[in-house]
Structure formats: structure tokens, C-alpha cells
Amino acid sequence: MTTSDSHSPRADASRNRKQLLDAATRVFASAESEPSLREIAREAGVGIATLYRHFPTREDLVAAVYSDQVERLTDGAHQLLAELPPAEALRRWMDLFGDWVATKEGMLGTLLAMIEAGEIAHAQTHTDLITTIDDIAGAGHATGELRSDVTAEDIAASLIGIFTVAPLPEHRARADRLLDVLMHGLRPKP
The missing domain is CATH 1.10.357.10 (Tetracycline Repressor, domain 2)
Known part of the structure; x- marks a missing residue:
């Protein structure tokens, strides 16, 4: 049984990272003060653990x-x-x-x-x-x-x-x- 590229762990990780970056961009743009990382994860439709897997610190996310x-x-x-x-x-x-x-x-x-x-x-x-x-x-x-x-x-x-x-x-x-x-x-x- 083969796994298609769209469902491979690498493709999922890449998609999650992009979702997180896009969501963080939207949340940062609309926030009056620095939003929580949970808020960004929720906006991206992923769990907080997924956010931390891609961006271990707030600084990592901001830099990205x-x-x-x-x-x-x-x-x-x-x-x-x-x-x-x-x-x-x-x-x-x-x-x-x-x-x-x-x-x-x-x-x-x-x-x-x-x-x-x-x-x-x-x-x-x-x-x-x-x-x-x-x-x-x-x-x-x-x-x-x-x-x-x-x-x-x-x-x-x-x-x-x-x-x-x-x-x-x-x-x-x-x-x-x-x-x-x-x-x-x-x-x-x-």
C-alpha cells in the first residue's frame, strides 16, 4: 500500500507549517496586543503541540x-x-x-x-x-x-x-x- 504525497508525514508537516504561518500573520495583523500561541494554533486549526513542534518558542514563530x-x-x-x-x-x-x-x-x-x-x-x-x-x-x-x-x-x-x-x-x-x-x-x- 502506497501513501500519496498529499498524506505523507512530510506533506502534512509542510501544510501545517504553512497554515501556522498564514494564521499567525492574520492574528498578528488583527491583534491590538501580542496574541497567545494557543490563539494562533486555534486559528490555524491545529493543536498547540503542532505549533510547538514547528516553532518551539514565540521568537521562532515571530522570526518565521x-x-x-x-x-x-x-x-x-x-x-x-x-x-x-x-x-x-x-x-x-x-x-x-x-x-x-x-x-x-x-x-x-x-x-x-x-x-x-x-x-x-x-x-x-x-x-x-x-x-x-x-x-x-x-x-x-x-x-x-x-x-x-x-x-x-x-x-x-x-x-x-x-x-x-x-x-x-x-x-x-x-x-x-x-x-x-x-x-x-x-x-x-x-
């Missing part, structure tokens, strides 16, 4: 969610650029960035402690995100869709400002308006 989100941001930028004109790709990427910022709110205490302890390379994340913004902006400069005098650092600072005054998810409409204003300012004058 953080890394997963940064990867989604960088990969997402390249996917958007492959499918859309650069200005539209940048605007859609800004939404992904806002979701990433929102996810960090529910894990902020742990995340800050980990950055302080050197367990998460915040400087590398900053570099990765600036490079990603620069890739999209550079494509927009090349097509003439985006101004060339605005740097990736300027765009990143603007995004942080917007999501500070209009945090997601409760202020999505305001954040969308502000992002549209930012995009208008990033376009060259006719």
Missing part, C-alpha cells in the same frame, strides 16, 4: 512570520513588475507593504526585543526593502511613469508616515487615499 512577510514583499514586487506597468506595480506593492506593517503590530514587543538582541537582522530587511522599492522605481523611471528625483528612501519614509497615521486594517480607506496622493506626487509633471 517576519521572514515570510519580507520574502512576500520582495517576491511580490517582482511578480507585480512582471504583470503590470511600473507605476501600477508600485501602487499595488504599497498595499502589500501596508499589510506587512499591520502584521508587525501584533508581534511588536517580541520583534523589537529580537532586533535589540540581534536575533533579527533589521538592517538587512531595510536593505532588502529599499532595493525592492528601487527596482520598481527604476523601472518606472525607465518608462517615464515615475519621477527620477525621488529616491527609494523617500518612498519608504513616505510609506512609514502614511501607515503611522492611517494604520491598517481600521484605517484602510484613509491609507488608500494617502497612497493615491503619494502616487500622484511620484508621477512626472506633464
Whole structure:
């Protein structure tokens, strides 16, 4: 009797890990304070022992969610650029960035402690995100869709400002308006 790949222990473990990461991302994004690991396991539809098997500590889970989100941001930028004109790709990427910022709110205490302890390379994340913004902006400069005098650092600072005054998810409409204003300012004058 053979076991299909979809029911193999390795496939189950991989599926459980993904479910846990997705659930943790949702719970962290909607939490006003750091949620319990039990709450995350419940949201994922797995037992607490399964969570601990994949992520023995809260820090392990936070690091995995953080890394997963940064990867989604960088990969997402390249996917958007492959499918859309650069200005539209940048605007859609800004939404992904806002979701990433929102996810960090529910894990902020742990995340800050980990950055302080050197367990998460915040400087590398900053570099990765600036490079990603620069890739999209550079494509927009090349097509003439985006101004060339605005740097990736300027765009990143603007995004942080917007999501500070209009945090997601409760202020999505305001954040969308502000992002549209930012995009208008990033376009060259006719």
C-alpha cells in the first residue's frame, strides 16, 4: 500500500507549517496586543503541540512570520513588475507593504526585543526593502511613469508616515487615499 504525497508525514508537516504561518500573520495583523500561541494554533486549526513542534518558542514563530512577510514583499514586487506597468506595480506593492506593517503590530514587543538582541537582522530587511522599492522605481523611471528625483528612501519614509497615521486594517480607506496622493506626487509633471 502506497501513501500519496498529499498524506505523507512530510506533506502534512509542510501544510501545517504553512497554515501556522498564514494564521499567525492574520492574528498578528488583527491583534491590538501580542496574541497567545494557543490563539494562533486555534486559528490555524491545529493543536498547540503542532505549533510547538514547528516553532518551539514565540521568537521562532515571530522570526518565521517576519521572514515570510519580507520574502512576500520582495517576491511580490517582482511578480507585480512582471504583470503590470511600473507605476501600477508600485501602487499595488504599497498595499502589500501596508499589510506587512499591520502584521508587525501584533508581534511588536517580541520583534523589537529580537532586533535589540540581534536575533533579527533589521538592517538587512531595510536593505532588502529599499532595493525592492528601487527596482520598481527604476523601472518606472525607465518608462517615464515615475519621477527620477525621488529616491527609494523617500518612498519608504513616505510609506512609514502614511501607515503611522492611517494604520491598517481600521484605517484602510484613509491609507488608500494617502497612497493615491503619494502616487500622484511620484508621477512626472506633464
